[in-house]
Amino acid sequence: MTINDADVPALTIARIERQLAGGELTSLELTRACLARVEAIEPRVGAFLTVLADDALTQADAADAARGDGARGPLLGVPLALKDNLCTTGRPTTCASKILADFRPPYDATAVARLRRAGAVFLGKTNLDEFAMGSSCENSGFHPTANPWDLARVPGGSSGGSAAAVAAEMCPGALGSDTGGSIRQPAALCGVVGLKPTYGLVSRYGLVAFASSLDQIGPFARTVEDAAILLEAIAGHDPLDSTSAPIEPPAFRRSLGRPVAGLRIGLPKEYFIPGVVPEVESAVRAAVEALAAQGAEVIELSLPHTDYATAVYYLCATAEASSNLARYDGAQYGYRTPATRNIIEMFTRTRTEGFGAEVKRRIMLGTYALSAGFYDAYYLKALKVRTLVRRDFERAFEQVDVIATPTSPTPAFKAGEKTADPLQMYLSDIFTISANLAGLPGISLPCGFTAAGLPIGLQLIAPAFGEERMLQVAHAYEQSQEWWKRTPALAL
Amino acid sequence: MSGAGSDTFTRERVRKVALLSRLEFDDTEADAFAAQLSRILDYVAKLDELNTEGVEPTSHSLALSNVLRPDEPRPSLSNAQALANAPEAEAQCFRVPPIIQEL
Numbered sequence: 001m002t003i004n005d006a007d008v009p010a011l012t013i014a015r016i017e018r019q020l021a022g023g024e025l026t027s028l029e030l031t032r033a034c035l036a037r038v039e040a041i042e043p044r045v046g047a048f049l050t051v052l053a054d055d056a057l058t059q060a061d062a063a064d065a066a067r068g069d070g071a072r073g074p075l076l077g078v079p080l081a082l083k084d085n086l087c088t089t090g091r092p093t094t095c096a097s098k099i100l101a102d103f104r105p106p107y108d109a110t111a112v113a114r115l116r117r118a119g120a121v122f123l124g125k126t127n128l129d130e131f132a133m134g135s136s137c138e139n140s141g142f143h144p145t146a147n148p149w150d151l152a153r154v155p156g157g158s159s160g161g162s163a164a165a166v167a168a169e170m171c172p173g174a175l176g177s178d179t180g181g182s183i184r185q186p187a188a189l190c191g192v193v194g195l196k197p198t199y200g201l202v203s204r205y206g207l208v209a210f211a212s213s214l215d216q217i218g219p220f221a222r223t224v225e226d227a228a229i230l231l232e233a234i235a236g237h238d239p240l241d242s243t244s245a246p247i248e249p250p251a252f253r254r255s256l257g258r259p260v261a262g263l264r265i266g267l268p269k270e271y272f273i274p275g276v277v278p279e280v281e282s283a284v285r286a287a288v289e290a291l292a293a294q295g296a297e298v299i300e301l302s303l304p305h306t307d308y309a310t311a312v313y314y315l316c317a318t319a320e321a322s323s324n325l326a327r328y329d330g331a332q333y334g335y336r337t338p339a340t341r342n343i344i345e346m347f348t349r350t351r352t353e354g355f356g357a358e359v360k361r362r363i364m365l366g367t368y369a370l371s372a373g374f375y376d377a378y379y380l381k382a383l384k385v386r387t388l389v390r391r392d393f394e395r396a397f398e399q400v401d402v403i404a405t406p407t408s409p410t411p412a413f414k415a416g417e418k419t420a421d422p423l424q425m426y427l428s429d430i431f432t433i434s435a436n437l438a439g440l441p442g443i444s445l446p447c448g449f450t451a452a453g454l455p456i457g458l459q460l461i462a463p464a465f466g467e468e469r470m471l472q473v474a475h476a477y478e479q480s481q482e483w484w485k486r487t488p489a490l491a492l
Numbered sequence: 493m494s495g496a497g498s499d500t501f502t503r504e505r506v507r508k509v510a511l512l513s514r515l516e517f518d519d520t521e522a523d524a525f526a527a528q529l530s531r532i533l534d535y536v537a538k539l540d541e542l543n544t545e546g547v548e549p550t551s552h553s554l555a556l557s558n559v560l561r562p563d564e565p566r567p568s569l570s571n572a573q574a575l576a577n578a579p580e581a582e583a584q585c586f587r588v589p590p591i592i593q594e595l
Contacts, residue, residue, distance in 0.1 A: 106573045200554045213552045242559040243552070311536040322513065329514070331588050333577030343591045347514045360515055364506070365529060367513045381539050383549030388542065390550055423531055439553025464553070 013226040027077025031060035047165040051124040059121040076119035081174040084125035087206035096140040099354030109206025111234040126161030148488040153412040156186030163190040174220040181432025184444035188407035188457020199439035200245035203238030211320035214436040224475040228252040255468040256475040261295025266400030270306035283448030283456040303392040309434040315382035322366030390438040407444040407457030446483040501529040
């Protein structure tokens, strides 16, 4: 079978797996079709920072050959995209920052290496807010990314490139990273599935560090099943990450299709507040009713410290970032300013010229929060309130199995709408941040569209290492609806 | 412990924190940062509403500590690999401008 561009939209990883296994499709045909679609759509969407066409075709060829030799696996020959803060051996890994414009890592991130071993094909590296700091992809040091549903709007961030690539069907899946919502928020704004695993489930080795106690790598996909396939491939203990959980992850796909009758779903009142756009609230409530119709029990509850999570996050995350980003000094790799008289001048000018405004703002805020005389009032206070946020969830999960909320209070906003006011931009993450602070898994999946045709995301949050239950509920809702089948009308 | 309260960023404070951060700003940038960071500090001051006496800080959500491994030699990056991204290298080392200078 020869596939053309028009066939690509219908392709999920699960279907590709069947078609490749059945000999109806080769990885080379599929990879060529995806690359053709990238070429046709990229000028308008801008999801990629680097397209690795030659590499991808070589990998596709190798996957087909391996299959011919009897190799099997759900990702063998499947084209994927990688957020450009995941290290790829010898290939650009820029973090969308000028300071890493020419950086070529000497090793793969563990998540990338696992996908490589599973036979995946890498189409390229996707755009992000510089060092994953932002909620709109407008902080990229290279170019913005457009939302495939409305090119005048942002795709969300920071993993906006991965979300847009999957939404525009340039590839059936992608990896992103989530520190305060950077997978779930763009998934919601682009109408795809995005999953942030429990802290420690996926190795962070080779993920360029932003805030080490919050960062997690996770998948984007068209369906919950596809997200489960990708998670299964990247999860598991890694001795190269000292915060990797020493557990054997379950086969996540196995829980899909189990009935949700009798499961308890919590609705936290702090997530249904006046700032939420009415169309978003009604779509999320309708999604919860659809689960209730399958026999799930809905329980109203309270997470009383929700309103403080954003303040905690912007102190903890910036403090960690100020330390993590100290390594960009022009000495060993990355950009170096030319012709300086001494090393301090080299450090200062390299950083001043290499970092964008949002990265500088966060380094400044974090340095301040950690500085002598202010540490107790800001950083330590934030860590204590982080404990209160965590306890809210511990209490809630004594009553319920999963928590359902809107992923984002609004659908995709217009490009430029929030760039002048950093605080307004920060507040677009109010519903995703708490899961990072508490280390919990969260998933966003489509649950409707606004009258203007913009996607709306439902977020489910589960207890630590409760991904199976979370995926089970997400899948049960998804399959009772048709939302996931909708695709943006991007003319070729 | 003093609360964050009415903390504000002045141009001078921006300069002080910039020095610690190894960043430089001209006056216009420093003033813009002062205004933006002051607004953010106003916002985070809401944490003062909470009594956190006796609450343990959470720096990490996993209950892991001191992950150890045997101290045995393992393969690592070669010198050439380690220097491959160096802005300047010489004699198998990273070359940087002078650290100590004559006055």
